[in-house]
Amino acid sequence: MRAGLEIEAAVRSLETRGKERLAVRIGIATGLVVVGDLVGEGSAQEQAVVGETPNLAARLQVLAEPGQIVLAGATRRLIGDLFRLTDLGRQTVKGFSEPVEAFAVEAVAVTESRFEAAHRRITDLVGRAAESALLRDRLREAWAGAGQIVLLSGEAGIGKSPQLAAEVASEPHTRLRYQCSPYHRDSVLHPFVVALGRAARLAVEDPAETQLDKLEAILAPARIAENAPLFASLLSIPTGERYPPLSLSAAQQRRLTLAALLDRLEALARQKPVLVLFEDAHWADATSLEVLDLTVERIRALPVLALFTFRPEYEAPWTGLSHVTSIALDRFAPAEIETLAEHVAGRPLPLEVTAQIVAKTDGVPLFVEELTKAVLESGLLVAEPQGSRLDGPLPPFAIPATLQDSLTARLDRLAPVKEIAQIGAAIGREFSYPLLRAVAGRDEPALHAALAQLEEAELLFRSGAPPDARYTFKHALVQDTAYETCSGAAGRSCTGRSPMSYAASSRRSRRPSRNSSPTI
Ligand SMILES: Nc1ncnc2c1ncn2[C@@H]1O[C@H](COP(=O)(O)OP(=O)(O)OP(=O)(O)O)[C@@H](O)[C@H]1O
Numbered sequence: 001m002r003a004g005l006e007i008e009a010a011v012r013s014l015e016t017r018g019k020e021r022l023a024v025r026i027g028i029a030t031g032l033v034v035v036g037d038l039v040g041e042g043s044a045q046e047q048a049v050v051g052e053t054p055n056l057a058a059r060l061q062v063l064a065e066p067g068q069i070v071l072a073g074a075t076r077r078l079i080g081d082l083f084r085l086t087d088l089g090r091q092t093v094k095g096f097s098e099p100v101e102a103f104a105v106e107a108v109a110v111t112e113s114r115f116e117a118a119h120r121r122i123t124d125l126v127g128r129a130a131e132s133a134l135l136r137d138r139l140r141e142a143w144a145g146a147g148q149i150v151l152l153s154g155e156a157g158i159g160k161s162p163q164l165a166a167e168v169a170s171e172p173h174t175r176l177r178y179q180c181s182p183y184h185r186d187s188v189l190h191p192f193v194v195a196l197g198r199a200a201r202l203a204v205e206d207p208a209e210t211q212l213d214k215l216e217a218i219l220a221p222a223r224i225a226e227n228a229p230l231f232a233s234l235l236s237i238p239t240g241e242r243y244p245p246l247s248l249s250a251a252q253q254r255r256l257t258l259a260a261l262l263d264r265l266e267a268l269a270r271q272k273p274v275l276v277l278f279e280d281a282h283w284a285d286a287t288s289l290e291v292l293d294l295t296v297e298r299i300r301a302l303p304v305l306a307l308f309t310f311r312p313e314y315e316a317p318w319t320g321l322s323h324v325t326s327i328a329l330d331r332f333a334p335a336e337i338e339t340l341a342e343h344v345a346g347r348p349l350p351l352e353v354t355a356q357i358v359a360k361t362d363g364v365p366l367f368v369e370e371l372t373k374a375v376l377e378s379g380l381l382v383a384e385p386q387g388s389r390l391d392g393p394l395p396p397f398a399i400p401a402t403l404q405d406s407l408t409a410r411l412d413r414l415a416p417v418k419e420i421a422q423i424g425a426a427i428g429r430e431f432s433y434p435l436l437r438a439v440a441g442r443d444e445p446a447l448h449a450a451l452a453q454l455e456e457a458e459l460l461f462r463s464g465a466p467p468d469a470r471y472t473f474k475h476a477l478v479q480d481t482a483y484e485t486c487s488g489a490a491g492r493s494c495t496g497r498s499p500m501s502y503a504a505s506s507r508r509s510r511r512p513s514r515n516s517s518p519t520i
């Protein structure tokens with residue numbers, strides 16, 4: 001989506017010899033695509049892309065006006081409120097028997113966090129009693145003037161995003177929320193730039209003068225003369241005649257900007273307690289991490305609770321300090337999975353359905369939510385006074401579209417060893433080293449290295465040591481995704497290299513036919 005908006009803007013700004021302006025039309029659809037072998041020759045050579053999704057994108061592109069981006073319904077559901085859209089209604093397009101939903105993109109919406117954009121309905125907090133109690137305790141200390149840092153870590157979808165914080169902070173306070181983004185890891189102070197723009201309510205269409213007025217309004221009056229030009233420069237607002245140009249070296253300007261950010265935090269904390277939420281620090285740019293360093297020191301004697309969230313791949317350097325508390329969120333136990341599934345469904349679910357959800361989601365709350373929603377949308381459940389019953393036998397669930405991407409991304413990050421994961425997935429949730437070696441046909445050092453890497457990435461658990469080792473996929477959904485992504489060369493090696501070995505596989509009877517949708 002962001003690439004689409006940028007392509008559109010780049011093409012619009014191209015100079016041409018003629019009077020006409022150039023414009024592009026863009027169509028975006030979401031779904032499974034098989035990218036296969038190279039076809040064509042020379043400069044016309046490209047990878048064959050097959051599936052309904054590219055066809056739909058091409059048809060939607062035809063519906064777009066010049067300079068417009070049109071999205072499919074499935075894409076719209078995934079992006080939540082991240083973009084402002086106009087509903088174009090159902091459209092009849094060539095090659096599709098039913099009319100398809102279409103939405104035109106207006107602009108990027110200003111939402112506070114990924115979490116709010118994608119989740120409009122927050123279910124009641126399930127479990128996490130110990131974590132909530134610990135947070136409440138730290139909050140009490142912080143509000144009493146002994147600033148506290150809480151490091152909240154856990155894998156994707158485990159529940160780091162702000163429910164815990166929302167629950168604990170009921171007293172009047174100022175809330176500062178910073179959201180890191182995987183698209184802006186190299187953009188200096190990105191979370192702070194966005195948060196300041198939002199706090200000042202800057203609008204793109206405001207003239208520079210108005211933007212400066214708005215910026216000054218959110219700064220401590222005593223420091224406006226020093227800090228406003230620094231923030232203006234950070235937010236790329238021209239200061240015109242209002243302030244003399246900053247004649248500082250890059251290093252000086254950087255140091256003063258960081259100091260100004262900390263000054264603002266302190267000034268706010270002198271008025272009211274402050275809750276700082278810094279989300280997804282694993283994506284933070286280096287300078288933002290430096291602000292966190294300074295924050296950890298500065299708040300020791302201020303009524304500030306700062307909550308930094310991140311995935312386990314990030315190693316926070318602040319552990320061990322007396323005012324720093326680490327909380328690692330664990331997966332849900334089966335009873336909690338059931339409760340969450342029931343909350344999402346709004347009623348008790350048939351035992352068979354709950355059992356599948358427990359088995360497939362491995363206690364990751366995000367998976368529980370998405371899989372439960374997928375079951376509800378499948379129309380298989382019939383409401384009854386005390387709950388619901390199944391209308392017919394339960395077929396294997398499809399991997400929800402909302403998860404497909406993140407699961408595939410987990411594997412793609414390990415591109416060089418992905419094939420080993422795929423071969424393992426074709427064998428089953430669990431496989432032995434000798435069987436994998438027989439099917440993969442690799443030399444042992446390469447195989448050892450690949451397995452070690454998959455283990456380190458926590459995609460696989462190992463018991464025993466090769467040659468007697470057994471491996472288990474940590475997530476059933478990761479195994480399914482690895483299996484479903486077998487295509488082309490990798491596909492042949494996952495499924496076709498050794499019929500003898502393959503006959504021993506437990507997955508054989510579950511192989512989907514060529515045309516079926518992905519199943520789990
Ligand atoms: N304790 C809980 N009770 C109810 N729902 C929960 C709980 N924990 C998580 N969820 C739900 O699971 C989903 C995923 O949680 P969340 O977005 O907080 O994950 P995250 O750890 O922040 O993941 P990411 O690293 O991708 O940001 C959310 O929709 C959330 O509502």
Ligand SMILES: [Mg+2]
Pocket residue numbers: 115160161279
């Ligand atoms: Mg999150």
